[in-house]
Amino acid sequence: VPGDNIGFNIKNIAVKDIRRGYVAGDSKNDPPSGVSEFTALIIILNHPGHIYPGYTPVFSCHTAHIGCKIREIIAKVDLLTGKKLEDTPKYLKQGDSAIIKSVPQKAMCVENFADYPPLGRFSIRDMNHTVAVGVIKNITRIE
Numbered sequence: 001v002p003g004d005n006i007g008f009n010i011k012n013i014a015v016k017d018i019r020r021g022y023v024a025g026d027s028k029n030d031p032p033s034g035v036s037e038f039t040a041l042i043i044i045l046n047h048p049g050h051i052y053p054g055y056t057p058v059f060s061c062h063t064a065h066i067g068c069k070i071r072e073i074i075a076k077v078d079l080l081t082g083k084k085l086e087d088t089p090k091y092l093k094q095g096d097s098a099i100i101k102s103v104p105q106k107a108m109c110v111e112n113f114a115d116y117p118p119l120g121r122f123s124i125r126d127m128n129h130t131v132a133v134g135v136i137k138n139i140t141r142i143e
Contacts, residue, residue: 061108
């Protein structure tokens with residue numbers, strides 16, 4: 001079941017070669033792969049200042065903890081209705097929800113929340129606090 005954390009051994013692969021954040025999947029039908037960027041809906045929970053494009057906090061998704069740069073703030077949205085409130089805002093503050101485009105700093109395996117919910121939700125952490133939470137709406141796979 002997608003999202004379950006399990007342990008298993010694979011022939012010819014040492015346990016020390018498997019690291020946090022690795023994902024196992026169906027290699028024939030829908031193989032997991034890294035993403036070069038993703039679009040997500042986020043909710044800012046606890047941030048003392050403003051969040052601008054270029055901000056690079058740690059995204060925690062499944063067992064991976066990887067720095068991701070917020071490349072673009074596409075729109076502020078109303079969380080209850082889903083309607084756009086403002087296109088391309090300059091910044092986000094506590095209480096805002098928005099659609100963003102983000103770029104992982106290292107290889108990261110995530111999926112659309114609609115397809116695989118456990119691989120499509122994340123928290124954003126900075127300064128040892130959870131700053132925001134979000135779900136992935138769209139991914140661009142590494143070719």
